Amino acid sequence: MFMQDHRRQTVKEKISYIEQTQGIALAHAKIEIVECMNNGNPQSECESQARQEVNIVFSTVQKSLYVNQNRQMQHWQMMDQELSQTDNLTFEDVYVYDRNSAVSPQTKFELRTVTLYDGEQMEVLTGSMAFEDGGGLEQSVVPYYYTGDLAPPVENSDSDRDNFLNIVAPDGSTAIPLDGGSFKTALTTLDDKHSSANSAVGSMADSIYSNYEPGEVSTQDVAGPLEVMVTSAANNDPLTYRLLSAQSAGYAVNDSGKTVKVKADFNGDGTIDSEAKSGVIYSDAGAFPNSTVKTGTTYVHTDDGDSSTVKVSGSVTFVSNPSDASPEDYPLDGEFTVVQVYDDEGNEASSMTLTGNDFATTDTSNLNSQISEIINKMEALEDKYEANQSSGGGGSGISQDDIKSFLNNLGIGVAGGLMIAAVIIVMILFAYIKILTI
Structure with missing residues (x-):
């Protein structure tokens, strides 16, 4: 009963998230259509761009479902390897499942390639377990995993059973994998919402183009x-x-375009990095004295009795801005030094103010x-x-x-x-x- 409740709750959560995804995707699509129209493009081109936005949003959710599936499958594969490679370990020691068969179950794992809505391809690990029932017929025991249909990678198997295994980890904890039917419910619902969103793009574009001229609406x-x-x-x-x-x-941020160069323990080894990083700072309101960040100042969170340091009261976050990578957040929860403050034109400045x-x-x-x-x-x-x-x-x-x-x-x-x-x-x-x- 607990396992079935867990399954229902998990499926409900995923379906709820999928319902929200349609609204998010259409918000992106609407803004894309308006911007595209204002650039003087024809409706067909703007609809195409809007549908690309829809595909990107839905692909993110689609990918998360397959990632979730892969994690569960990898856990199952690990436990199956433990069973096959460990002496004196029985089927029941690993699986909380009564196989009701004298024949050892046979597992099969297979990587399959799936194409997401935005065209990206990813590999999905699938698997199933087969055994012979009392009549000598081959049966399939889930979890088997969904890649567009419910057929598990075991020939001549009974694939419509709604069972799943509670796999026991070495430490005694359990993981409850969703079966293929559960993933089918989530993914087919996602397909339906994706189709509805794409259909709505056309009517949305019709409405915008029939009521406004380029540049008339923003x-x-x-x-x-x-x-x-x-x-x-x-x-x-x-x-x-x-x-x-x-x-x-x-949070308090600088609204004048100012950036900073900071030295801190960015890699968490307990020592201040020799090289400073460039980026921006935001903090709890009032964390810095007078809400002012000053060039050449070392800040601490605990008063260390050193007159050369300044105490901050509250959380401070630094966001790096490297030229060759994405920004990265660093909580400045220890000692850090603001080497230099820069104004919005890149010139050195003595300080900046954070406002919340x-x-x-x-x-x-x-x-x-x-x-x-x-x-x-x-x-x-x-x-x-x-x-x-x-x-x-x-x-x-x-x-x-x-x-x-x-x-x-x-x-x-x-x-x-x-x-x-x-x-x-x-x-x-x-x-x-x-x-x-x-």
Whole structure:
């Protein structure tokens, strides 16, 4: 019963995530159509680009399902090798399963190549276990794994059984693999949502092209507040996206385009690296004295009695910006030195100020000005860090009309206050999750 409950819960979680994916994909597609139309391209070309956006979003989820499947299969293969290579180890010592057969089960593993929605190919490990039942007929015991159909890689086997094995690890813990039918449920649902999203792209493009001329509507006019957070990763370069996410989550960032060069224990070996890294800093609001980061200053989190160091109070994160790799986050939770602060033109500067956002509000009349202020800060931040200029990105995507409509929909009084709190919390959590998973 516990195993079946686990299976149902896992499938439900994946299906719920897939339902959200359709909305996220269409948010990307809508912005792509508007930007493409404003560049003077025909509707057919813009639809094609929008569908590519849909494919990219859905491929990410599709790939995660196959990665999950591969991990489970690799665990099963490891336990099967333990059984075959260890003396005096019985089938029941490894598998919590009554085989009801005098014949030793035969396992078979096979790598299969699958093509994702965006054209990327990946290898998926499949496997099955076969045994003879009392009548001498070959039966298949799952987990077998889904790659487009339910046929396991064992000939003449009964593949429609809904069983799965609880595999025991050497330390006594268990892993409960989903069977092929469970993965089929998730992946076929994903196929259905992917098809629906692609169909919606056509009607979306028809609506935009029939109602607007190129340049008449912008992404700020068509994107709501949550769509802005959803699509921000694609509309901005990785460094700026991290700062936007940090800013919208309430962290203090520099909104004047200033960068820093920092020395710290970046590799975690307990010693300060000899070479400094260039990038940006964000922190808890008020972590630095007077919210100011100064050139040539060594910062510590615990007062060490050294007058040459300055204590910070709160978390500090450094985001490196190497020219030949993606940005990488480093928590500055030990001693670190700000070797140099640079202004937005790359000139040396003596200091920079980090400013945060105050999300606290108990009065609905204050919400409009607070959100407007946050939006203006995000607009300024994107402009300063020159996010994605080549592809026409930039702008928070929220117009003042969007704000008014958004607030009107919330209502007033106690119910309105609760809705306001919920929306703010959702936006903060979403931004924070994106920082962790980028």
